[in-house]
Amino acid sequence: MRLFLTLLTAVLLFSACGGDSSSDSSDSSSEPAATADTTPLGSASVSGSISFTGTAPDRNRIRQDRECAELNADPVLNESVVVNDNGTLRNVFVYVKEGLGDYSFAIPSEPVVFNQDGCVYTPHVFGIQVGQTLKIINGDPLMHNVNALANENRPFNMGMPNQGDERERSFRVPELMLRIKCDVHAWMNAYAGVVDHPFHSVSDDTGSFSIGQLPAGEYVFEAWHEKYGTATETVTVTDGEAVSVDFSFGS
Ligand SMILES: [Cu+2]
Known part of the structure; x- marks a missing residue:
């Protein structure tokens, strides 16, 4: 109330x-x-860092086929666990899990861009709002396909044979996490967090995440990592307040 x-x-x-x-x-x-x-956006923010505990696993070099390897000057490393130089964890999806009730929020007009570059999906983990455009680009001069293994949404699987090919898709309902893979190149995979609001973020190469324009309220935030699972924190924010919340994953 x-x-x-x-x-x-x-x-x-x-x-x-x-x-x-x-x-x-x-x-x-x-x-x-x-x-x-739609519900107006607020003025509170929640930001923080994802720390990693334990010994960082080695990032194996991906054995790409020759056609893909020729596109990359540097070795391509496995992205399932990426520990940053400052000891934080990258590619953690953080979002508001509970507390928004039945409010609905305007769909961002900007698309989420999802590229296929050097036979790697970029970004590896991303958030997208229900109804928001996912702009899928093939940046490579070779054939990829984008196989969205959706359970709640309608799955799609489309070939993208040419460099510069673009397709647009969107999702109808929330789904966490939705895996995307390429059937041509077994190492190519990505994860989408589909939520029905704009309050989500992915930890970056400093382990940081930031979620702004929150209405005042009490929320459950969840952080998800593809190997280490989930963690939650309950956070209360007032109008204009900036709250710091940290998560920790590891072995
Ligand atoms: Cu591919």
Whole structure:
């Protein structure tokens, strides 16, 4: 209830201040609920780091076939466990698992770009909102296919024979985690976190993640890693607050 009141207050305040009325020619005095059927974004943020405990496993060199190997000047290393130089873990998907209730959020207009580059999927782990465009590109001068092994969504499997080929897809319902693989090159795989809100992030080459524009409230955050599984933290944020949350994985 408190979250609802906070949101309602935010909407009323925004409405009372007039906001950017130039962007909407409709009656600005109408009730807030009539201006949009999606929940406004908030001003809180949650960010942090994924630490790795134990001894980092060696990243095996992937034995690509000759055609792919010729595309890479440097060895291509296995991405299932990537421990950064600062002892943190890369490719951890962090998202709001609980606390948003039945709110719905506008679908980002920017697509998520998913490339096939040097016979490697880039990014290896990514988040995408339900309905958001996934722009799939073949950056290589050879044949790949993108086999989305969806369970909740409709699976798709399409060949992309030429360099510069582009396709667009989207997902209808949340699905964690959705695996994508190439049937031509067995080492190529990736994971998509499909969620029905924009509050997600993937830890980078410093182990950091950041999730912004959260409405005030209490949330359960989950962090997922393809080898080490999941961890959760409950976090409460107020309007404008920046909260730090760290996760830890390892052996
Ligand atoms: Cu391939």
